[in-house]
Amino acid sequence: EPEVTQTPSHQVTQMGQEVILRCVPISNHLYFYWYRQILGQKVEFLVSFYNNEISEKSEIFDDQFSVERPDGSNFTLKIRSTKLEDSAMYFCASSVLGGDTQYFGPGTRLTVL
Amino acid sequence: GENVEQHPSTLSVQEGDSAVIKCTYSDSASNYFPWYKQELGKRPQLIIDIRSNVGEKKDQRIAVTLNKTAKHFSLHITETQPEDSAVYFCAASKVTGGGNKLTFGTGTQLKVEL
Numbered sequence: 001e002p003e004v005t006q007t008p009s010h011q012v013t014q015m016g017q018e019v020i021l022r023c024v025p026i027s028n029h030l031y032f033y034w035y036r037q038i039l040g041q042k043v044e045f046l047v048s049f050y051n052n053e054i055s056e057k058s059e060i061f062d063d064q065f066s067v068e069r070p071d072g073s074n075f076t077l078k079i080r081s082t083k084l085e086d087s088a089m090y091f092c093a094s095s096v097l098g099g100d101t102q103y104f105g106p107g108t109r110l111t112v113l
Numbered sequence: 114g115e116n117v118e119q120h121p122s123t124l125s126v127q128e129g130d131s132a133v134i135k136c137t138y139s140d141s142a143s144n145y146f147p148w149y150k151q152e153l154g155k156r157p158q159l160i161i162d163i164r165s166n167v168g169e170k171k172d173q174r175i176a177v178t179l180n181k182t183a184k185h186f187s188l189h190i191t192e193t194q195p196e197d198s199a200v201y202f203c204a205a206s207k208v209t210g211g212g213n214k215l216t217f218g219t220g221t222q223l224k225v226e227l
Contacts, residue, residue, distance in 0.1 A: 043217045100208040104156040
């Protein structure tokens with residue numbers, strides 16, 4: 001069964017550094033999402049992406065965040081200048097066009113020191 | 114925007130008993146309600162979902178009920194087993210034909226004791 005994959009599984013970075021989190025959605029899916037989960041808290045929506053454009057974003061997704069589909073398979077989340085409060089698990093998800101079931105990747109644990 | 118509340122935050126049951134987790138949502142336009150199971154350090158995994166045109170859905174030991182009037186939905190797990198121990202999240206979204214943003218509840222830590 002196809003799955004969403006994410007790399008790296010764990011990223012440690014210094015405050016102020018840029019990080020790029022990578023995701024490979026399920027191949028026939030066309031909607032892509034990023035969510036984050038601060039340790040012990042609920043999953044929070046960051047952004048949805050379709051047809052090379054952001055469909056919707058939350059208030060968390062400020063100017064420090066950006067997303068990109070650089071090629072036919074990868075979907076990336078960039079944080080330009082990381083803050084301590086960006087430490088969280090970041091999940092990528094994907095769904096088929098017009099569908100509603102979202103499949104989550106295994107997550108990237110981001111630790112900002 | 115949508116707000117989802119979930120209760121209880123922790124639930125401890127004996128193996129073989131039933132477990133019920135309840136969620137309420139605020140946006141009457143929401144029409145899709147999935148439930149995810151998350152084991153420690155793992156991804157959220159969809160276990161069951163229900164759409165607003167249906168009042169109840171069952172899959173083996175798991176069932177979900179939806180009351181659109183009251184804006185609440187519940188997860189029922191029967192004959193619980195130790196492997197059911199995990200955090201369960203409800204979510205709600207408004208599917209418009211394109212992508213949909215999931216708004217999650219705060220999670221329920223279910224512990225099934227032997």
